[in-house]
Amino acid sequence: MPKAQETILEIDLNSLEHNYQYLRSKITPGIKMLGVVKAFAYGSDSVAIAKRLEKIGVDHFAVAYTKEGETIRVGGITKPVLVLHPQTHSFKTLIDHCLTPSLYSLHILKEFIVTAEKLNLEDYAVHININTGLNRLGFDPADIDEVISVFQNTSAIKLVGMYSHLAASEDMALRDFTKSQIVNFIATSEKIIAAFDHKIIRHLCNTSGILNYPEASFDMVRSGIGLYGYGNSTKHDSNLKPVATLKTIISQIHRIKEGESVGYNRGYIAKRDTTTATLPLGHADGISRIYGKEKTSVLINGKEAPIIGNVCMDMLMVDVTDINCKEGDEAIFFGKERSAEKFANKAGTISYELVTAISQRVKRHIIE
Known part of the structure; x- marks a missing residue:
């Protein structure tokens, strides 16, 4: 793809x-x-x-x-x-x-x-x-x-x-x-x-x-x-293929010092010198605040980047300190690489709620 x-x-x-x-x-x-x-x-x-x-x-x-x-x-x-x-x-x-x-x-x-x-x-x-x-x-x-x-x-x-x-x-x-x-x-x-x-x-x-x-x-x-x-179980999920893949790109990378904060209400306080990436997707797009504060993560260049702080309306931030990445690189939320069920479960919800919440302002790209 x-x-x-x-x-x-x-x-x-x-x-x-x-x-x-x-x-x-x-x-x-x-x-x-x-x-x-x-x-x-x-x-x-x-x-x-x-x-x-x-x-x-x-x-x-x-x-x-x-x-x-x-x-x-x-x-x-x-x-x-x-x-x-x-x-x-x-x-x-x-x-x-x-x-x-x-x-x-x-x-x-x-x-x-x-x-x-x-x-x-x-x-x-x-x-x-x-x-x-x-x-x-x-x-x-x-x-x-x-x-x-x-x-x-x-x-x-x-x-x-x-x-x-x-x-x-x-x-x-x-x-x-x-x-x-x-x-x-x-x-x-x-x-x-x-x-x-x-x-x-x-x-x-x-x-x-x-x-x-x-x-x-x-x-x-x-x-x-x-x-x-x-299929509502790992047994059956292995025989099925996720149809939808949600992905975006890194808009900006920040380097912050230990003790500095990220996002609204200082939702994340850096425990070390940290590199963060801002992604152009937020709770208005269907990734709600329940996924913030390191409950789950996105995939960037094959590695897990935890969502840190509070998810904003149009953006969210992830920790990429240990990931070799740059602005413009792809970030994957769920799909074939990592199922919506796994992404949702980490935040205490289910795939149904996650996939049906994706806003209509997110562009759909049909693969025939």
């Missing part, structure tokens, strides 16, 4: 395809794959990611909100797009762009039917979310009889899919809880299937579910973080 000349987020679509094929290899042929491209495709570029995934065979997509679905639809995506958290104000836009709503409560279900009937729709495809223990969104299994009745009393919408979210599929210490979720989903979904005479797709597994509970793949699986190179 060419060296950076500015702050960029490289997005390697070849790594994306590798991850997709690896995850596909873990499921039975014929099971559909849904690619999750919410939050700018986990902080990258939702249109570029979705286009490559559609080209190589993804069957469905999922986004969090209607606006995200509109973006990829306008960008050229033709496959079904599931909106996981639709809200009433966006129902008309959702329908205008042929997006599929996930209905998760009786209020949302009935309100969507009102909109669909006003627009004289027939059999508009919807999915429902069943709460099996995450307790975030979803119908309580105790309400399923009423849900079935509502569907049976309208022709405006058609139930084509149902799913639930696993709460801890990556944590083997909580295996019993995950298995209880699977059992609950099977019982509730079978009750729904028995009430209708058409095919209803079932999906439950996320990335860790695909890797750890293949027996719960049903008709379709959903992958988000795995497509972007992270």
Whole structure:
């Protein structure tokens, strides 16, 4: 890869395809794959990611909100797009762009039917979310009889899919809880299937579910973080390739004396004569203050340069005393050389939070 000349987020679509094929290899042929491209495709570029995934065979997509679905639809995506958290104000836009709503409560279900009937729709495809223990969104299994009745009393919408979210599929210490979720989903979904005479797709597994509970793949699986190179365990991470690499350059080098300070509020006091490098990237770009004060580091010429003091809005400083470097040299935060998971873990957070936080002012560079 060419060296950076500015702050960029490289997005390697070849790594994306590798991850997709690896995850596909873990499921039975014929099971559909849904690619999750919410939050700018986990902080990258939702249109570029979705286009490559559609080209190589993804069957469905999922986004969090209607606006995200509109973006990829306008960008050229033709496959079904599931909106996981639709809200009433966006129902008309959702329908205008042929997006599929996930209905998760009786209020949302009935309100969507009102909109669909006003627009004289027939059999508009919807999915429902069943709460099996995450307790975030979803119908309580105790309400399923009423849900079935509502569907049976309208022709405006058609139930084509149902799913639930696993709460801890990556944590083997909580295996019993995950298995209880699977059992609950099977019982509730079978009750729904028995009430209708058409095919209803079932999906439950996320990335860790695909890797750890293949027996719960049903008709379709959903992958988000795995497509972007992270399997929630070192065992699986070794088989995946990070898609995004965040890099920048050294703007300036300072040499400070023992006892001098660096940055706001004298966040770092030099314990020896120290050489620091200032990088043009800060918490407005997604590298928050939690990464400062030597909790983590960047890679400069293959060596670790700790982030010192407080991260500023547009800049941060690193210790390069023991690194042979100069102004204009490249600094890598995360990517193939060092994963976002390792960078995030050192500061007590997770790869999801880090990669989705990268600001839209950071230039995206797509590698085809």
